[in-house]
Each structure stands twice: as structure tokens, then as C-alpha cells.
Amino acid sequence: MKSYLLYLFFFLIVIPVGKVFSQEKDIQITQTKKFTVYHANDGGNIVLNLKATYYSKGDTFTVFKDDQRMFGLSSPLNLREFRDSITHSLNNTSFTNEFFSEYSLNEIFLWLYLFRVDDKEPNIGFLNLGTITNHDENNSSARVFLLDSMRNIINHQRTVFSNNKKAVVSLLNQYKSKIGDSNKESSDKVLINNFLQKFHDEPFPKLDSAALYTIGQKNKKTSPENNLLKVSSPAYEAARKNVSDANDALRVMNIFPIEKVSIQFERGYIERIQAWVRNRTGGTDIYENTFAIGFSSINNLKAFQRTKLFMRKSSQIGFNSCIFLSDVIGNYDNLLDLYTRDYSPADTVINFAYPEEMPLISLKKERNIRLFDGKIFTDLGGIDQESPNGLVQVEICRRFNLNTYRWQAGERQDVGAFSYLNVYGALSKIEDKNKVLPLHNQNTVINNTLVSPSYTTNLDLRRYENFSMGVDLNALLYDFPDMKFTAYLDFGIRYGHVVLGDTIRNIVGGIVAPGKDTSFSGHTVTLMLPRISVEIFQERRVGLVMSYNYNHTYAFTNNQFKQIMSYKKSDLNNIVTERAARNSHQLELLLRVETSEKNNGQIFFRSRFFWQQGDANTFFSQIQVGYAYNIIYRNN
Structure with a gap:
């Protein structure tokens, strides 16, 4: 028995998946691509030949147009910053004040976004988050169109405002760089610094035209930058008012x-x-x-x-x-x-x-595809040398999602149908102890003929199984998140294999003379009609599942033995299988505890209790302790 426990201990230690460590790489990626960027207002377009370089060490991007640097960005990419930068750059290049299609700019943004190197897991898709919503309880194509239109309008106004804001800040910095250190000019520098700080701290700051006009007046200086600021301030204030009006319009329409x-x-x-x-x-x-x-x-x-x-x-x-x-x-x-x-x-x-x-x-x-969920465990009943319970057992399973749609039931509950398919298999007896189920016989002889069949109980067929496999199909699912539980109604079919032992019986003078011992395979098919289970989600690290099965088992015997209900209550001489002999009940309690943050391993405790339909005193139990782990395919 000690060797078996050492064998189990080896599996518990060796099988859990280890960690893979990789060094950070310094990678530079350069790509070129042609884009057609459409104007948002007149349907015109421009063709851009862009080159972009990504530097993984600094996590930065630089974008070039016709080999001339346009702008740079740092990761994580900010869509608003990108829109402002590329719009400002394109308008400066062509001396225009155009606004460009959101779709066209997003196409360039996604191109940059895909540059980023990630050595861990490959992409499966990109989630596009919305920026505005309203509280209309009825969705419609008209509502969707309204939100899309308002989103385009507000993005347009904000981009125009951002370009004007950048222009004002740029001119203020130019003027500041030419101010000297004399006492007469120090007040101008303080005033400009106040403006710059305000533009940095506030998203939509007001531009005080009166204060702006005083720049350079104390020392009677007139500068080109000062004149340009006075020209830029009305455009800035107009853009700021347009953004404010657009935000007011959103509030009036209950769009937030x-x-x-x-x-x-x-x-x-x-x-x-x-x-x-x-x-x-x-x-x-x-x-x-x-x-x-x-x-x-x-x-x-x-x-x-x-x-x-x-x-x-x-x-x-x-x-x-x-x-x-x-x-x-x-x-x-x-x-x-x-x-x-x-x-x-x-x-x-x-x-x-x-x-x-x-x-x-x-x-x-x-990246690591979970092929199966594996379990290796011992049945504590198997420590008893007389018990047929498997001392070392292995089980694998895989759950396939089918219909993941849910319907709301009540205020905070939901139901699903045909949600998953669960496929499983198990080796229940690896050791040689008690691997053969002995058949019994009443040895009843009539007219020098053995008329009593060999027999065993329905539950012994299950208890002595050495291999099984099956599939469960979810029929209904009821989820109650506030109460932290999910209930399942499943239907399943299960195949079991068992080795049976019998004795060749010879009739000599009306008496049974035992002959040679023989063994053969027995096969069972069990219909679980139904399987009802409740899973408790108290927290991630600890889980509890309680379930009940009503089992209907068919034994395929080649007429070599009879499946009976009970050794005490069944008619052991009758060759006809009792109706209740095929039916049994099963209760199960499963407690799991996670051993790693990545959900790669769990220690579990599972208790099962079986009893026979028609004779509750025919029963057996299983108490299992083991380790659950993921069998993975490492996708490189």
C-alpha cells in the first residue's frame, strides 16, 4: 500500500504545469502603408504614404509622411491624442483647416495599434468601446444613427478646438522665448506662464482677451507673436463655444x-x-x-x-x-x-x-490551450484491502460551450438552454487489487439442469468498474448571481467496463461440481435522467458543487449473468431482470480549492453515495481526495 501512496504523491508533485520565463526584447519595427483619408464635410480625400516605427524599449511610435516626421506617440496609445496630432499635422502641411473622417483616422490608429509587440498571447480580436449613451429603453436603428451622428459631431468640434488650443499654446511659448529678464518684461513672463498653466490644467479654458492684449504693452513692444495671438483668440473662443454648444445639445437629448x-x-x-x-x-x-x-x-x-x-x-x-x-x-x-x-x-x-x-x-x-481538465486521486475506501474502491484513479474531462445566450428571468436572474456539452473518461482501478467482480449463483438444479443464473447487483457493476466514459448535455441552466449560485439540469449517457469472474459449473448426479474459474468483460450503459446540480460561487479560490443523479443502467451480458436489485430481496433463481434492478440514485458533493492564481491546479475533495432503487440498504460510498490540473497544448 505504501508504494501506491508514493505513486500518487509523485503525480501530485510532478504533473502541475510549471512557469515559463522569457527575457524582455528590444525590438524596432518599421512599416509603410498607403491610406486614403476622406474629409468629413465635403467628401474629398487625400492619399497618405505613411511610414511608422515602433520602438519596444521606449514603447514609442514615430509617424512619417513622405519621409518627413509628422508626430510621435507614447504607449498606451490615446485615440484623442492621435486624432489631434494627425489632424494638426495634416492641416499644418497643407495650410488648411480640414476635419477628417473618423473611420479613416481609426484605420490608421488600428494600424499603429497592431505594431505593439506582445510575446505572451496572440490576439483574438479588438474590442471597440463606445463613448456616449442615452437612457432610451427601446433600441432602434434611428437611435443608433442618432448616437453615431452626435458622436461624429462632438469629435469634430473637439478636434477643431484642440488644434486651436495647440496653436495658442505654441504662440505663447514662442513669445515667452523672446522675453528678456528685465524688470519691465518680467510681468509679461508671469502673465504668459499663468496662461500656459491654465491651458495645461483645464480641458476647455477661457481666453482672457483683455489680459492677452496687455502682453508687451508695458515696455511698448509690439511683436508678430502678439499680433498672431490676437488673431488666434477669436478662432479659439469660437471653437470653444462650439464644443460647449455641442455638449449642451447632448445634455438636452439625454445623451451622456x-x-x-x-x-x-x-x-x-x-x-x-x-x-x-x-x-x-x-x-x-x-x-x-x-x-x-x-x-x-x-x-x-x-x-x-x-x-x-x-x-x-x-x-x-x-x-x-x-x-x-x-x-x-x-x-x-x-x-x-x-x-x-x-x-x-x-x-x-x-x-x-x-x-x-x-x-x-x-x-x-x-497561448496555452486547455485540452482537458485532469484529475488524479485516491479513494480512501481503497485503503481497505477488502474494498474494491480504486486506490489510484485518473479522470479527464472537457467542457464545450454550445449555446451561450441567456434570457433574463425576473429582475436579477437568468436562464439558459443547451449551454454546454461535458465529455469525460476515467480509469478507476490502476492497481491489481480486487479488479475482478465475482459472480454468484444459487446452484439450483432441476432435472439434472442448472436453472439458476449467475448474478450480481446493479451497484456492484458500478463499484467494480475499471474504465468509464460519458457525455452530459445541459438542458437548462438557472443563474442567480446575487445568491452566488448556478443550478443545472443535465441529461447524460455513460459507458462502463468491468471485469467479471465466474466458475464453470458441471452437473454430476444432480449436484453442481465447481470447475475452472473464468473471467470476461462486462459492459454497462447508464442513462442519467436527469442530473441536477447546484454550483456555489462564494469566491474564486473555493468552490462547492452538489449534485443528484437518477441512473438507469443497462448491463450487456451475452446472457452470461443477471443484473439484480439486491442480494437479500431479489428472486435469485428467476432469469428475468427485475424492473427496479436497473435504477439507482447518486448524491455527490465536490469541494475544490485553487492552489495557483492562474487556475492551473486545484486540490479537491469528492464524496459520493449510491443507493439502489427498491432497496435503500443496498448502497456504497466513495470518498476521494486528489489534485485537479490542466492538460494543455503550448501554442508557440
């Missing part, structure tokens, strides 16, 4: 900015999403999902326009406001891959993404 977003992706679902939305009073309200949202199929993505996020305030006192998920996640640009129809990313959490600054989020797929 989305300040930030947090998302939790898990097992093909958006388990949690939170959006902070500005309200009428200037504060923010949190909107969140009330149930897990499928994120693995095209139909899931289409359903975003029908899925509501609700305000985190009590509806019982009048807070019934909601927004649509499609406002928060504007689009998902999934990348195509071979041999897959699942577009969900790796399990990950994104906290505090700011749509105005960085609306594009790169989602990753697992």
Missing part, C-alpha cells in the same frame, strides 16, 4: 458620456461589466449586467443591441434607468482562425478602460 468601463471575461461569457456614465447633476452612475452575457458566437454579438445594463440603484425608489450593451461595446472586431467557431477571448479582467482615451482594447486567446 461613458467615463470608464470594466469587463470580466470568463468561460466564454461576460461575467461582469460595469460602465460609469455621467448624469445630469455632473456625477456618475454605474450601470452593470444582471446576468452572464454570452461572448462566443456571432449570435451573441448581435444580441448586444437587445441586452440592457441597469443602474446600480434601487428600482423600488424609482431608479429604473438602463442603457444598452451595444452603447458600451460598440463593436468587436474578431480575428478569424482555422477550425473554430468560438470567438471568446482568454479568461481576463479589464479594469477602468477609458473610452475617450483608448477605445480599442486588444483581447487575447489562450
Whole structure:
């Protein structure tokens, strides 16, 4: 027995997946590409031959047009900063004041975004976050068009304002560089510094024309920069007023900015999403999902326009406001891959993404593909030399998501149907102890003929199994996040293999004379109609699953033995199988504890109790302790 325990200990120590360490690389990437950039107002366009260089060491980007430097950016990329920089650069080059199509600029931005080197996991798609929303409870194509139009208008006005703001700051710096150190000129320098500080601290600062006019007046100096400032100030104030008017129009139409977003992706679902939305009073309200949202199929993505996020305030006192998920996640640009129809990313959490600054989020797929979930364990009952329970057992399983769409039930519950398919297999007896199930016989002889069949109980067929495999199909799912549990109704089919031992019986003078011992394979098919389970999600590190199975087992015997209900209550001489002999019940309790932050390993405790339909005193139990781990394929 000690050797078996050492064998189990070896598996528990060796099998868990180790960590892979890689050195940081210093990489420079340069690419060239031609873009057609359209004007936002007149439908015209310009053709840009751009070259961009990414430096991984400093995490910076430099963009060139026709080999002339246009602008530089630092990571993480900021979409608003990029729009302002490229618009300002293009207008300075051509001496125009054009505003360019948001789609055209986003195409260049995405090109830069893809430069960034990430050695960990490959991309599976890009999440486009929305920047504004309203509280209309009915979504429609007209509503979507309104939000898109207002988004383009506000982006246009902000870009024009940003260019004017940059022009004023540039002229102030030019004038400051020419001011001397005399006492007469020191007041001008203080005034300019105050302007510059105000422009740095405030997003939309007012330009005091009277104070601007006094620059250079004390020492009777007139400078070109001073005159240009006076020319620029009306354009700046006009742009600032346009932005203010656009923001007022948004408030009148109950359209408010989305300040930030947090998302939790898990097992093909958006388990949690939170959006902070500005309200009428200037504060923010949190909107969140009330149930897990499928994120693995095209139909899931289409359903975003029908899925509501609700305000985190009590509806019982009048807070019934909601927004649509499609406002928060504007689009998902999934990348195509071979041999897959699942577009969900790796399990990950994104906290505090700011749509105005960085609306594009790169989602990753697992570099290490989880092929199966493995378990190696011992049944404590197997320590007893007389018990057939396996001392060393191995089990693998794989869960496949099918229909990840959920329907809301009540205020904060949801239901699903045909959500997953669970496939599993197990080696239940690796050691040689008690591997053969002995058959019994009443040895009843009539007219010199053995008329009693060999037999064994339905539960012994299960208890002596050495190999099994099966599949469970989810029929219904009920999720109650506030109570931290999910209930499942599954139907399954299970194959079991068992080695049976019998004796060749010879009839001599009306008496049974035992002959040679023999063994052969027995096969069972069990229908689980149904399997009901409840999973408790108290916290990530500890989980609890309770389940009940009603099992209907068919034994395929080649007429070599009979499947009975009970050694005490069954008719052991009758060759007809009792109706209740095929039916049994199973209760299971599974407790798991994670041993790593990456969810690569778990210690688990599992207790099972089986009893026979028609005779509850025919029963057996299993108490199992082991280690669960991931069997992975390392995708390089």
C-alpha cells in the first residue's frame, strides 16, 4: 500500500504545469502603408504614404509622411491624442483647416495599434468601446444613427478646438522665448506662464482677451507673436463655444458620456461589466449586467443591441434607468482562425478602460490551450484491502460551450438552454487489487439442469468498474448571481467496463461440481435522467458543487449473468431482470480549492453515495481526495 501512496504523491508533485520565463526584447519595427483619408464635410480625400516605427524599449511610435516626421506617440496609445496630432499635422502641411473622417483616422490608429509587440498571447480580436449613451429603453436603428451622428459631431468640434488650443499654446511659448529678464518684461513672463498653466490644467479654458492684449504693452513692444495671438483668440473662443454648444445639445437629448468601463471575461461569457456614465447633476452612475452575457458566437454579438445594463440603484425608489450593451461595446472586431467557431477571448479582467482615451482594447486567446481538465486521486475506501474502491484513479474531462445566450428571468436572474456539452473518461482501478467482480449463483438444479443464473447487483457493476466514459448535455441552466449560485439540469449517457469472474459449473448426479474459474468483460450503459446540480460561487479560490443523479443502467451480458436489485430481496433463481434492478440514485458533493492564481491546479475533495432503487440498504460510498490540473497544448 505504501508504494501506491508514493505513486500518487509523485503525480501530485510532478504533473502541475510549471512557469515559463522569457527575457524582455528590444525590438524596432518599421512599416509603410498607403491610406486614403476622406474629409468629413465635403467628401474629398487625400492619399497618405505613411511610414511608422515602433520602438519596444521606449514603447514609442514615430509617424512619417513622405519621409518627413509628422508626430510621435507614447504607449498606451490615446485615440484623442492621435486624432489631434494627425489632424494638426495634416492641416499644418497643407495650410488648411480640414476635419477628417473618423473611420479613416481609426484605420490608421488600428494600424499603429497592431505594431505593439506582445510575446505572451496572440490576439483574438479588438474590442471597440463606445463613448456616449442615452437612457432610451427601446433600441432602434434611428437611435443608433442618432448616437453615431452626435458622436461624429462632438469629435469634430473637439478636434477643431484642440488644434486651436495647440496653436495658442505654441504662440505663447514662442513669445515667452523672446522675453528678456528685465524688470519691465518680467510681468509679461508671469502673465504668459499663468496662461500656459491654465491651458495645461483645464480641458476647455477661457481666453482672457483683455489680459492677452496687455502682453508687451508695458515696455511698448509690439511683436508678430502678439499680433498672431490676437488673431488666434477669436478662432479659439469660437471653437470653444462650439464644443460647449455641442455638449449642451447632448445634455438636452439625454445623451451622456461613458467615463470608464470594466469587463470580466470568463468561460466564454461576460461575467461582469460595469460602465460609469455621467448624469445630469455632473456625477456618475454605474450601470452593470444582471446576468452572464454570452461572448462566443456571432449570435451573441448581435444580441448586444437587445441586452440592457441597469443602474446600480434601487428600482423600488424609482431608479429604473438602463442603457444598452451595444452603447458600451460598440463593436468587436474578431480575428478569424482555422477550425473554430468560438470567438471568446482568454479568461481576463479589464479594469477602468477609458473610452475617450483608448477605445480599442486588444483581447487575447489562450497561448496555452486547455485540452482537458485532469484529475488524479485516491479513494480512501481503497485503503481497505477488502474494498474494491480504486486506490489510484485518473479522470479527464472537457467542457464545450454550445449555446451561450441567456434570457433574463425576473429582475436579477437568468436562464439558459443547451449551454454546454461535458465529455469525460476515467480509469478507476490502476492497481491489481480486487479488479475482478465475482459472480454468484444459487446452484439450483432441476432435472439434472442448472436453472439458476449467475448474478450480481446493479451497484456492484458500478463499484467494480475499471474504465468509464460519458457525455452530459445541459438542458437548462438557472443563474442567480446575487445568491452566488448556478443550478443545472443535465441529461447524460455513460459507458462502463468491468471485469467479471465466474466458475464453470458441471452437473454430476444432480449436484453442481465447481470447475475452472473464468473471467470476461462486462459492459454497462447508464442513462442519467436527469442530473441536477447546484454550483456555489462564494469566491474564486473555493468552490462547492452538489449534485443528484437518477441512473438507469443497462448491463450487456451475452446472457452470461443477471443484473439484480439486491442480494437479500431479489428472486435469485428467476432469469428475468427485475424492473427496479436497473435504477439507482447518486448524491455527490465536490469541494475544490485553487492552489495557483492562474487556475492551473486545484486540490479537491469528492464524496459520493449510491443507493439502489427498491432497496435503500443496498448502497456504497466513495470518498476521494486528489489534485485537479490542466492538460494543455503550448501554442508557440
